[in-house]
Amino acid sequence: MEIEELTDPERRIGEAFPRGGTVDLTGADDRTVRARVLRSLLLRAPSEDGEIPALRLRGARVTGSLDLHSAVVSCPVSLTDCSFDEPVVFYGAECRGLSLRGCRMPELWATTVRVGGALRLSDCRVTRQVRLGGARVEGALFLERAVLGAGPDAEGRGPAQAGARARALGLDHATIGEDLRAAHLTCYGQARLDGLTVTGHIGFDDARFLHPAGTALQAETVTVGTDLHAMRVRAEGRVDLRGATVPGQLNLAYAQLSNPGGVALRASSCTAGELWLREARRIEGTVNLRRARCDLLHVSPEVWPASVRLDGLTYTTLAPTLPAARRLETLTRDADGYVPFAYEQLTAAYRHIGDDAAARSVQLAKQRRHRTTLPLYARLWGHLQDATVGYGFRPMRAAGWLAGLLLVGTLAYGLHPPRPLKADEAPGFNALAYALDLLLPIIDFGQEKAYAPQGGYQWLAYLLIVAGWVLATTFVAGVNRTVSRY
Structure with missing residues (x-):
């Protein structure tokens, strides 16, 4: 492009580029710069001896498509607070460093981009999608305070319709050499991070992921070197962290997670x-x-x-x-x-x-x-075990039941002693020993074999024998369970 064809802002950019100088068009009467001029400079990369060329531009309005598909950009690119009327394309490109801080654009298409330094998208406003799938960023990725996707009032649509919109951030299978810093990020639509690898930490503190009709944050099998902090994060829609690996903290303190009628948080098979x-x-x-x-x-x-x-x-x-x-x-x-x-x-x-x-x-x-x-008969047996020894975890209950039954038996047979089977051979009757003989199946004081109660006292003896067996069995089972576990 001949120098005579350039506008005044474009001429200033062309003169500053070889020295890496900054051109600030903020507040200028003419802020318009053609995208093809910037593309030509980046591909030719004119330089001066002893200087490092760079594109450093602030406050411009860029017209046309800045298309650097598969390009090799050998100089740093810093476009700050610029506005683009068409998508910015860095698909498959290679850059030393790329900063689009504070820029406004319809879309950023930078799938498989290679950035030798940091990629800065802080304070950006992208009305459709940021595509960074498969990107390789040797430095950090900055998305602080960025707003991605069409907001709830875009094109006259309400919040419910906005929630059904497509993806706002595509960062799946990307690799970041340092940190992902995205505090106060806002995504209207899905943020997809499946397979993302971050050597440092991920910071989503105070971020908002708004996609009520589906998955707000899709981050399956994410691998983080240290921590994933998302304190005070707000998510409307599903947060999917299945299979994520976070050696340090996965911090969702003070978070607001909402997906009524569906899965709000899925972190199955996650390791943290x-x-x-x-x-x-x-x-x-x-x-x-x-x-x-x-x-x-x-x-x-x-x-x-x-x-x-x-x-x-x-x-x-x-x-x-x-x-x-x-x-x-x-x-x-x-x-x-x-x-x-x-x-x-x-x-x-x-x-x-x-x-x-x-x-x-x-x-x-x-x-x-x-x-x-369990079936009915097993439930009944379970209720009995619960009431007597608390399934073995309250074994002293059985001791209480045995003590109560022992007292009943001692008083009953002390007031109404049973008749001896053989009067000349029977030992002297002892109501306490007789009740113990009935209750405890493994104890024999010789009283039960020598005396035979009559009428209702015989039925009481049967009751004490059965109760003794049940309580002794459950008590022993409970003690064994307690000893084996504790």
């Missing part, structure tokens, strides 16, 4: 050092943590929704430390029904902190829940 839902709002929609693993799970019972899926969820420590009764109610909400593993895991968490009483309470609750799945 710590999973935080501290002081988050009550989740609207199902939470699926099946087969997830973490060392610390920080969540209060009030955060769990009406429906959960916790089968296979493994954790070492559960915070905050609360009585077992506060935690047990959540297990009754499992959409899969009775899940034995969930009770075993909660038991292990209480045992880990040395609270054996709470662990026994969880095991008792497990047996009671299991009882509801």
